[in-house]
Amino acid sequence: MTETDYHQIRTAATAVPTGCPVDHAFTPLMPAYVEAPYPIANRMRDEAPVAWAPELGFVVVSRMDLVTEVFLNPDVYSSENVQDPVFPICEEAAAILADPSFCPVAVMSNRQEPDHGRIRQFTKNGFTNRRNKVLEPYIRRRAEELIDEMIAEGSPADFIAAVGQPLPGEVVFKFMGFPEADYSQLKEWCGDRLAFSWGQPSAEEQVAIAEKMVAYWQYVQEFTAAKKGNPADDFASELLADHEAHPDDLTYREVESILYGLSFAGHEPVTLLLGNALSTLLPRRDDWDALCADRDLIANALEEVIRLDTPQIGWRRIANCDTTLGGVDILKGTQVYLNLAAANHDPDEFPDPESFDIHRRDARNNISFGKGKHFCLGVRFAKFEAKIVLEVLTEKLPSLRLAGGHEFETFPNISFRGPTRLDIAWD
Numbered sequence: 001m002t003e004t005d006y007h008q009i010r011t012a013a014t015a016v017p018t019g020c021p022v023d024h025a026f027t028p029l030m031p032a033y034v035e036a037p038y039p040i041a042n043r044m045r046d047e048a049p050v051a052w053a054p055e056l057g058f059v060v061v062s063r064m065d066l067v068t069e070v071f072l073n074p075d076v077y078s079s080e081n082v083q084d085p086v087f088p089i090c091e092e093a094a095a096i097l098a099d100p101s102f103c104p105v106a107v108m109s110n111r112q113e114p115d116h117g118r119i120r121q122f123t124k125n126g127f128t129n130r131r132n133k134v135l136e137p138y139i140r141r142r143a144e145e146l147i148d149e150m151i152a153e154g155s156p157a158d159f160i161a162a163v164g165q166p167l168p169g170e171v172v173f174k175f176m177g178f179p180e181a182d183y184s185q186l187k188e189w190c191g192d193r194l195a196f197s198w199g200q201p202s203a204e205e206q207v208a209i210a211e212k213m214v215a216y217w218q219y220v221q222e223f224t225a226a227k228k229g230n231p232a233d234d235f236a237s238e239l240l241a242d243h244e245a246h247p248d249d250l251t252y253r254e255v256e257s258i259l260y261g262l263s264f265a266g267h268e269p270v271t272l273l274l275g276n277a278l279s280t281l282l283p284r285r286d287d288w289d290a291l292c293a294d295r296d297l298i299a300n301a302l303e304e305v306i307r308l309d310t311p312q313i314g315w316r317r318i319a320n321c322d323t324t325l326g327g328v329d330i331l332k333g334t335q336v337y338l339n340l341a342a343a344n345h346d347p348d349e350f351p352d353p354e355s356f357d358i359h360r361r362d363a364r365n366n367i368s369f370g371k372g373k374h375f376c377l378g379v380r381f382a383k384f385e386a387k388i389v390l391e392v393l394t395e396k397l398p399s400l401r402l403a404g405g406h407e408f409e410t411f412p413n414i415s416f417r418g419p420t421r422l423d424i425a426w427d
């Protein structure tokens with residue numbers, strides 16, 4: 001059993017491919033892409049579906065069949081780089097994270113086989129329909145409370161601050177078994193992980209984030225130790241029971257590290273999904289009215305939101321060996337950027353891909369949750385939570401709309417996309 005650090009803080013140098021089309025300008029951080037990614041992503045997919053982007057230092061893969069090929073070949077394309085900072089981090093932040101007391105290990109998204117499969121087999125037990133059912137009353141009650149509080153404050157409101165940000169954090173913390181009294185502190189510690197692994201934080205920001213990561217890791221260690229003697233009906237207790245029953249197959253450090261990683265995986269993308277759902281649905285009045293009239297339409301409408309405006313626009317891999325992709329030679333060590341946004345708009349997969357159709361039959365064929373061995377474990381959880389929020393909103397606020405003068409604001413990074421603020425109004 002070999003363990004690797006959760007965040008490899010020294011960004012690996014990529015191998016530079018030869019004979020590959022080059023896109024000199026592209027990086028997902030360029031302002032034009034942050035503002036409107038789809039025209040650029042679509043053009044790259046259609047003109048050069050495998051292209052070297054020197055500004056980013058990655059080969060960008062944009063066609064659905066090629067993105068799928070990469071996901072389905074984990075021996076050729078390793079996921080070990082998915083949690084690493086995109087750019088080298090400053091010495092001060094690196095020194096904070098080098099402290100021996102900060103020792104989470106790679107467990108899921110960035111762990112390789114056979115250990116990944118060994119750990120996933122235990123983790124997936126926690127993501128059953130039974131756990132969704134146990135959580136449902138809590139999700140619905142908190143969604144209703146937060147929405148009622150927003151209504152009481154009066155129209156207009158920032159949906160992200162009122163509901164989209166707090167709810168997914170609370171739900172995943174509840175799922176894991178963290179005490180409710182700790183939620184606001186936990187949010188404070190976990191909030192900037194997006195910037196650390198996928199953005200371009202300043203040196204000062206990196207130091208602040210590193211300190212929070214260390215504080216959160218210490219919290220997880222203390223929480224896990226306390227939970228050991230005090231189990232309850234939650235995910236952390238299930239993992240600890242699995243560890244006690246199979247100590248050689250799921251180590252104690254792995255249990256701690258799973259809890260460390262889920263605080264981000266189970267939280268931020270759902271916030272973005274909720275924001276994308278409203279920013280897509282509210283301007284399309286007929287669609288919103290249709291959902292208010294028939295809530296059974298919500299599930300497929302959400303699939304179509306996840307396809308058209310995915311919360312996860314890109315993901316990473318690194319080539320484990322020399323190979324060929326779409327006729328392009330890829331050298332061992334090449335960093336690969338999977339453009340999920342472009343693949344979700346691939347006309348060979350989705351007819352008329354730019355149109356939003358809440359009845360689209362194959363919307364759930366989107367690639368936003370990945371594919372293959374690392375396919376998102378929280379997929380049902382995320383959709384279930386978002387569906388409940390839309391059910392409550394369509395019940396309570398059928399007149400909901402985007403507030404006048406609303407402007408889309410998002411956080412520049414290479415992998416996640418959704419509004420950081422969403423001004424909504426109602427009658």
Ligand code: HEM
Pocket residue numbers: 071079108109110120172262265266267269270273311312315368369370371372373374375376377378379381382
């Ligand atoms: C809309 C929300 C979400 C999106 C778009 C999303 C997307 C993804 C993607 C693209 C991956 C990587 C797949 C790969 O590398 O092949 C992933 C992995 C993962 N996700 Fe999600 N996710 C979401 C919500 C959640 C939630 C709510 C949880 C947990 C509560 C979660 C837990 C995980 C875990 C544990 C993995 C790693 C699985 C593995 O490596 O075996 N995700 N997710």
